[in-house]
Amino acid sequence: MTLRHMNRREVIAAGVLLVASADAVRAHNGTIHVKIKDLAFSPQEIEARPGEIIEWSNEDRMAHTATVRGGWEVMIPVGAKATHVVQAGDNVDYYCRLHPNMTGRIKVIG
Amino acid sequence: MKMLFAALGAACLSLSAGLALADDRPTDPQIAHIAYTAGVIDIAAAELALSKTADDDVRAFAQSMLDDHKAVNDQALELVGKLGVTPEDNPTSQALVAAADAKRAELAALDGTAFDAAYINNEVDYHAQVLAALDGLLIPSAQNAELKSLLETGYKLFQGHQQHAEHVVEALK
Ligand SMILES: [Cu+2]
Numbered sequence: 001m002t003l004r005h006m007n008r009r010e011v012i013a014a015g016v017l018l019v020a021s022a023d024a025v026r027a028h029n030g031t032i033h034v035k036i037k038d039l040a041f042s043p044q045e046i047e048a049r050p051g052e053i054i055e056w057s058n059e060d061r062m063a064h065t066a067t068v069r070g071g072w073e074v075m076i077p078v079g080a081k082a083t084h085v086v087q088a089g090d091n092v093d094y095y096c097r098l099h100p101n102m103t104g105r106i107k108v109i110g
Numbered sequence: 111m112k113m114l115f116a117a118l119g120a121a122c123l124s125l126s127a128g129l130a131l132a133d134d135r136p137t138d139p140q141i142a143h144i145a146y147t148a149g150v151i152d153i154a155a156a157e158l159a160l161s162k163t164a165d166d167d168v169r170a171f172a173q174s175m176l177d178d179h180k181a182v183n184d185q186a187l188e189l190v191g192k193l194g195v196t197p198e199d200n201p202t203s204q205a206l207v208a209a210a211d212a213k214r215a216e217l218a219a220l221d222g223t224a225f226d227a228a229y230i231n232n233e234v235d236y237h238a239q240v241l242a243a244l245d246g247l248l249i250p251s252a253q254n255a256e257l258k259s260l261l262e263t264g265y266k267l268f269q270g271h272q273q274h275a276e277h278v279v280e281a282l283k
Contacts (some may be wrong), residue, residue, distance in 0.1 A: 060183070099274065101266060
């Protein structure tokens with residue numbers, strides 16, 4: 001787990017200095033990594049700024065999707081990575097259309 | 111083994127014929143065989159659906175069943191190979207196969223939207239039966255930690271498929 005994977009509460013608890021460095025990592029990279037393994041998104045909930053890139057990497061042997069009901073869908077084939085550029089309106093719950101018990105959440109910040 | 115028959119019994123009364131033969135909790139080689147067989151059965155149903163359906167949602171669902179269960183069964187074979195476990199045929203596997211053969215013959219006689227509806231509804235039921243067996247008997251009985259862990263992943267897969275099947279049922283309405 002890297003700093004930018006920590007949720008806001010953990011970051012605040014870790015102190016002001018860490019908040020500053022987490023933001024620095026974000027600013028220089030702008031990619032948020034979500035791992036898919038054993039039919040689960042990890043981390044399950046992420047915070048992202050508009051324009052940042054979410055990159056899912058599928059470590060399972062089956063295809064998954066990141067699907068927003070009535071919205072966008074990203075296909076994530078076996079062993080592959082797939083991305084989505086965060087939009088201002090992406091405060092969403094998403095799920096895998098092929099395995100709807102897999103769920104994730106995006107919280108838009110900033 | 112009694113509990114597994116209880117879990118499956120609601121939908122397959124004929125399975126109770128095997129009860130007297132199988133009193134004990136299944137061993138790891140039997141559990142591996144049952145779990146693998148459960149996947150093979152869903153693959154066969156998917157192959158039948160792919161040969162019959164004209165519906166895009168049903169086709170995509172069946173393809174997903176085929177791909178996912180093949181992948182997990184390959185993983186299971188690699189695991190039993192690594193553990194030196196030889197899957198062992200048993201009355202539960204045999205009863206599952208017999209019930210599935212009968213159901214597949216029933217489905218094969220249907221066509222068009224009647225087939226689609228019967229196939230998808232059976233997928234909902236079948237996945238529910240396997241989930242009950244995994245949860246009630248196979249996972250608690252598994253001795254090897256890696257086998258137990260693979261069964262737990264299998265549980266999530268069957269649960270995901272059941273929910274996917276329910277969505278297709280809604281879409282067909
Ligand atoms: Cu999935």
